Amino acid sequence: MSYVNINHIYKSYGEEQVLDNVSFVIERGECFGLIGPNGAGKSTLIDIITGLTPFNSGNVQVDNLNVPTDIVTIRKQIGLVPQEIALMQELNAIANLEYFGGLYGLSGKLLKERIQEALEVIGLTNHVKKPVKTFSGGMQRRLNIAAGILHRPNFLILDEPTVGVDPQSRNKIFEFIKYMIHEYGTTVLYTSHYMEEVEALCDRLFILDKGHQIGYGSQSEIKQMVQDNVKWYLEIEQAPLNFDNQLTQKLSGVQQVISNQNKYHLIVDPLEFSTKALLNLIADLQLELTTLNKEELSLEEAFLQLTGKSLRD
Template identity: 50%
Template sequence: MSIIRVENITKRFKDKLALDNISFNIEEGEIFGLIGPNGAGKSTLINIITNLISCDSGDVFVENKNLLEDTIYIKSIIGLVPQELAIIEQLTPYDNLEYFGYLYGLSGKLLKDRINEALEFSGLMEVKKKKISKLSGGMKRRLNIAIAILNHPKILILDEPTVGVDPQSRNHIFDFIKKLSKENNTTIIYTSHYMEEVEHLCSKIFIIDEGKEIAFGDQEYLKSLVFSNKKIHLKLNSLSADLLFNLKNLKGVVSQEENKDMMVSLIVDEDFSLSNAISLIENNNSSILEINYEVPSLEDVFLNLTGKNLRD
């Protein structure tokens, strides 16, 4: 079931078209990747979904409720984790959670329970009474997320949540996000400049550039838009001219590359049969020492579709 529907959103800032007729659905409980180079329109889109700014035309529906007609309710079920840390440096993690909990309207036993839950979930229980200045960058990032989940939002928007953190803290944040999605059925919108993060976490991905939709779908679909063929690398114990000729003429082989280190790279389509290739190699008095498939990454897809690197 779609929890968010964005329909034909357009937004201008003076003479600049920031968003051009953008539409997509987000399913309940999924981790949705929103990616694009700097200035693509991601922040504008997030600001519209959270009703921080209005669009010029189009509609946003959350749980089938129109954003402009049910603003207070919709805001109450959305948690936003901004790229800049929204924490109070002079306080401890516990005191930060207590302060923001009061802002959410929580109090008494419910507030204490939610604080302890958020501390456990984010792995910050052991440092709950430390000054923020004593915490690592990764811990501060996790606290940033913990604050946003205090009110049990159905939708959590994470804007560059791993900027400036070490690999260990990044992995902890990944586990945190996946746990939120799986155990709490929280719908997550995730933006990042690190394509490997999006590839690791997100089930659906929306690529935007210069305010326009470039592509939208799951990872396999996006890769199929650009790469219909696969590359197979074979290292053989012997490589004759006859074997090279026969491999090149196998059904499903689109093209072939070879080098002096007994390596053959085959570009193949859906008609290719690896078992036929193995039989052919054995019949030519050779054998396979190594075999590797080269799978395109989302970074490759993004570069192909936009002509830009994600960090441009």
């Protein structure tokens, strides 16, 4: 059953078209990934969903309620964890959560219970009286999340929640997301630049680039969009330093080379690429091939093929 419906959203600032006919559905109780390069329009879309930014045309519904007409009721269902740390650094964890709980209308015994629950979920029960400014980046990220879940939101929006955190904190955040979905049936919208996170957490995703839909569907459906591309893995004994360039310059159909020491991943167009040509090149360079396997494209590799490999700011 659909919980969030984004229908033909257009948004522009002057002559700049930020979102161009964007449509997708988030099912109730799923973790849905919203991904795209820098400047794709992700933050603008989140601001539209939460009623912070008006849109030019289209329709946005959350639990059959319309944005912006029913935004006051909708916001009661939303927990927003922004990319920026929204905490008071001089106060301790308890004082911060008391403040945010008050904004949600929580008080008394219920507020204390929700604070204790949130601290346990994110693993900060041993640090409740320390000023936030003494917390590590990962601890602050986790407390930032706690502030957004005190009211047990039906719809949780996590915008880059693991930026700059240590692996232990990242794992704790993953556990928390799965806990919220399993325990309360929470619907989660998750944005990240780390494709391995999206691959681990999100069943379906929407790829946005320069305001346009690039891909939408399950992970397997996204990968099928670049099914004409194939990945080969090879290991070379004592490969020369310029072997990457040799592969791209002397072999037809090689679209991308990812190397790590003597290990190479080649993403190729099978209509142009020839394994015989690869083996001939290795022989001509008098190199020793130890491994050659055909592999499935990862989600990150499919993402790069769909959006391009150039850096954008």
